[in-house]
Amino acid sequence: MLTMNETLKVIHNRRSIRAYKSEQITDSELQQILDAALMAPNAVNQQKWHFTVIQDKGLLDRMVNTIKENILNSGNEFLKQRASAPDYHTFYHAPTVILISADEKAPLIQIDCGLAAQNITLAAESLNIGSCIIASSAFLFASEKGSQFKKELGIPEGYNHICTIALGYKAGENPAAPPRNKDVINYVK
Numbered sequence: 001m002l003t004m005n006e007t008l009k010v011i012h013n014r015r016s017i018r019a020y021k022s023e024q025i026t027d028s029e030l031q032q033i034l035d036a037a038l039m040a041p042n043a044v045n046q047q048k049w050h051f052t053v054i055q056d057k058g059l060l061d062r063m064v065n066t067i068k069e070n071i072l073n074s075g076n077e078f079l080k081q082r083a084s085a086p087d088y089h090t091f092y093h094a095p096t097v098i099l100i101s102a103d104e105k106a107p108l109i110q111i112d113c114g115l116a117a118q119n120i121t122l123a124a125e126s127l128n129i130g131s132c133i134i135a136s137s138a139f140l141f142a143s144e145k146g147s148q149f150k151k152e153l154g155i156p157e158g159y160n161h162i163c164t165i166a167l168g169y170k171a172g173e174n175p176a177a178p179p180r181n182k183d184v185i186n187y188v189k
């Protein structure tokens, strides 16, 4: 295989990290990660996204309690089983979580936010910071407590949760990459 340049190495080395050190990432690292998020391509440069940085452990734990409660009341058996584990924590105890919300009336906004999320994970990996994109955090807004959390988190009026990204120093080595199917590509030349 050809030797990879730095960008390709970061893309290949990034893994979803599910164990973090409790030590907080630095403000300078956080700022570089957020700057990368804002540089993501987005449809007609609409920028109808919003990023809430959460570094309050008490708040994160309260969010997890509500997410867990709502998952256990949902019909999703797979998630119910996961959330019932004694060590369940939606954000894997990461010290920083970025919640991406967006104006869902904006066309193609899910793609925009996905690209911002990917920029966050790649910027993090380039700084040797672990990350995990998490969608199950949507359960935070599945009960009437959701509107209170929206206020507390400063989510703009009319914006809704898209996903969260857990961030922190990795507690161990990167796990092996889950296998990728190679038969999803065809070439028309």
Ligand SMILES: Cc1cc2nc3c(=O)[nH]c(=O)nc-3n(C[C@H](O)[C@H](O)[C@H](O)COP(=O)(O)O)c2cc1C
Pocket: 014, 015, 016, 017, 132, 133, 134, 135, 136, 137, 163, 177, 178
């Ligand atoms: C849209 C999206 C939602 C995800 N939601 C979760 C989640 O709720 N919890 C979780 O632990 N991982 C979540 N993941 C991480 C995926 O499980 C992970 O990216 C996938 O298994 C491939 O592994 P890798 O990221 O290490 O390459 C999510 C990833 C994406 C892109």
